[in-house]
Amino acid sequence: MGREEQAEEREVLESIFPDEITDISETEFKVTVTLDIPGEEESEEGSPAFSLNVKYPDEYPDVPPHLEIQAIPDAPSHPNFSVADDREQLLAGLEETIQENMGMAMVFTIVSALKEAAEQLVQDRKDAVTKAEEEQLLAAEAEENKKFEGTRVTPETFMKWREGFLKEMEEKHAREEEERLADLKKAKVKEPVKLTGRQLWERGLAGKGDEEEEGEDGPPVDGMQKLKVEAT
Template sequence: MSDHKAILEEEFEVLESIFPDELEKLSDNSVQIRIEPEEQSFTYPITLNLIIDYPETYPDVIPNLSIEEIEDEGELRDGEEETILENLNIIAEESIGMAMTFTIASAAKEALAVLIVERIRKEREEDDRRTREYEEAEAARTRGTPLTIDAFNTWRKSFTAELRVKREKEEEDRIKALPPKEREDWKKRKERPTGRQLFESSTALATSDEGLYEDGVEEVDMRKYTREEREAERRKEEEEEERRRQGLVRGDGDSDNE
């Protein structure tokens, strides 16, 4: 029996006592060990098969290591398999010259525990990132757009246009609901020019109310008089009225005396 086979048989006996349920001998030069972390995670459960192929020069060289997923026992994410195998190969390099399978299997369990911790860390970082984005979006939404004169004028113009359209629509609906006679009266009133339109369309109306009187009636333009002249004119009219009244009274007295 070669030294290589003797070393492997002796190591297999030890491994079978350590991993009675986890170890499976695939051939004279390879084994498979079921690996799971010391404390399994309910959120990220993971169990793998660690496959070890021993070269003829083992333990003077490291064995060939590979990982196999177990169905319904969790899946590896991108980059995780490479990370685990890289760490296991480093451990194996440090154990060259001695039996190293137990050391590699123990390191694989620790690697799965670290993997779970890393998954939890990344998940928390992602939750924190989403929380920050949500809070920033809410802050921006509640803060609103800074009010400026240009922004206000733009809003006011838009609001006024919308309000005008709304009122015209309401007026149109209201007119449609009127009885025919009332609708006809409304149209006549609508077509009648307003006082402002009359004022703006006629120079004569803009300076006097002459057009509102019958032809042949002369109107006194009081703007030709100053305030004092208008007051004197008013007193003169009152005096004349008083003299006419007194004349009527005296005339009645003379008739009685006769």
């Protein structure tokens, strides 16, 4: 492609990028590339952007154009994109596109691929931040859940638990049996104690017949008095 063909491509590019393209010379121009970040609203300052400088060599398009990515003064910044840090990576990523379009007008394809690669780079970094935050939350949640996790059951831990459980049940049964026997002893009614005649008489519980019987067992008070009188 000679100068005439290069000029034709330049005219086509101006119709596609009327506000983004600026001539530097007859064989050199720059295109402003503005990034559209999915899920983000454009700020008052605008979207992040950079410029792609394109210079035609005489043999273009049989040889690739000279490309350079430059920062735009006062352009809005983005935490996940830096022209200084990402320039080399973005240019290296254009190599495959250039080789696929060798011998054809390729600037439009290069600009499109560059814009897509820069936006994907930003998105990948956003996703990485989101993933790291999610992993941090999951790790914190897992740590919290450990407080509520029981001991993992294995044959050994089950047998140990079973032995302890059976022993506990035996001890509980023994305690219940002791308590039952103690309650029976407390509930047992004691048999009344049978008092002797003297005890009934002394307590004033004996009747007339009892008094006579008591007299037989006790001292013969009336008889002795009678004998004493007769002796006198």
